[in-house]
Amino acid sequence: NAGVTQTPKFRILKIGQSMTLQCTQDMNHNYMYWYRQDPGMGLKLIYYSVGAGITDKGEVPNGYNVSRSTTEDFPLRLELAAPSQTSVYFCASSQLSTGELFFGEGSRLTVL
Amino acid sequence: DAKTTQPPSMDCAEGRAANLPCNHSTISGNEYVYWYRQIHSQGPQYIIHGLKNNETNEMASLIITEDRKSSTLILPHATLRDTAVYYCIAPTGTASKLTFGTGTRLQVTL
Numbered sequence: 636n637a638g639v640t641q642t643p644k645f646r647i648l649k650i651g652q653s654m655t656l657q658c659t660q661d662m663n664h665n666y667m668y669w670y671r672q673d674p675g676m677g678l679k680l681i682y683y684s685v686g687a688g689i690t691d692k693g694e695v696p697n698g699y700n701v702s703r704s705t706t707e708d709f710p711l712r713l714e715l716a717a718p719s720q721t722s723v724y725f726c727a728s729s730q731l732s733t734g735e736l737f738f739g740e741g742s743r744l745t746v747l
Numbered sequence: 748d749a750k751t752t753q754p755p756s757m758d759c760a761e762g763r764a765a766n767l768p769c770n771h772s773t774i775s776g777n778e779y780v781y782w783y784r785q786i787h788s789q790g791p792q793y794i795i796h797g798l799k800n801n802e803t804n805e806m807a808s809l810i811i812t813e814d815r816k817s818s819t820l821i822l823p824h825a826t827l828r829d830t831a832v833y834y835c836i837a838p839t840g841t842a843s844k845l846t847f848g849t850g851t852r853l854q855v856t857l
Contacts (some may be wrong), residue, residue, distance in 0.1 A: 666843055677834065678791065678847040685843050694846055725790050731843055736783070738790025 641739035648716040648746045656711040658726030666729040667709040671722040716746045751835045751848040758854050765822040769835030772816040781836040782820045825855045
């Protein structure tokens with residue numbers, strides 16, 4: 636039982652490049668989330684999903700896209716990377732009735 | 748969106764109780780209050796959640812006021828390993844939209 640798995644763990648991008656952060660969970664959770672955390676700051680919700688085929692914007696969705704074609708996977712797409720997107724990205728999943736978010740180990744992204 | 752207010756930092760002596768307050772005056776009637784903590788740059792760790800009644804588990808106790816506008820997380824015997832940033836989450840209107848506030852940085856000292 637791996638829980639929530641994020642890849643890659645580290646990535647350096649050039650300005651204007653695109654990439655996808657992968658997130659998969661094996662707990663059959665309906666709810667999945669993407670957060671970003673800038674140095675010394677709290678977590679900001681980017682996008683979330685309450686089930687396959689359903690996604691919603693969070694607090695800071697601009698510059699990102701998501702899809703949820705399966706229960707297990709919730710990839711985060713960065714188009715036209717900018718230095719402001721340098722951050723640590725956390726994916727999480729939950730079966731909301733239990734109240735517990737399970738987090739991945741994070742993906743550290745640097746845009747130069 | 749959720750709106751919570753927490754003190755930015757608190758200190759606690761090891762072995763003493765740490766009482767971490769959170770104001771969530773805009774919480775919806777049926778939404779839970781959740782508490783998480785983050786140690787260094789790890790992913791946040793779930794601590795406890797509650798609706799109306801006080802809750803206790805092996806990690807902490809949660810006291811929610813009767814009007815549900817505020818809550819207090821209690822770590823009964825703080826240790827150095829409890830040094831972390833503690834976040835209170837109180838959804839408003841959309842139960843699944845879980846947003847973190849700025850949190851309280853708890854420093855446990857000898």
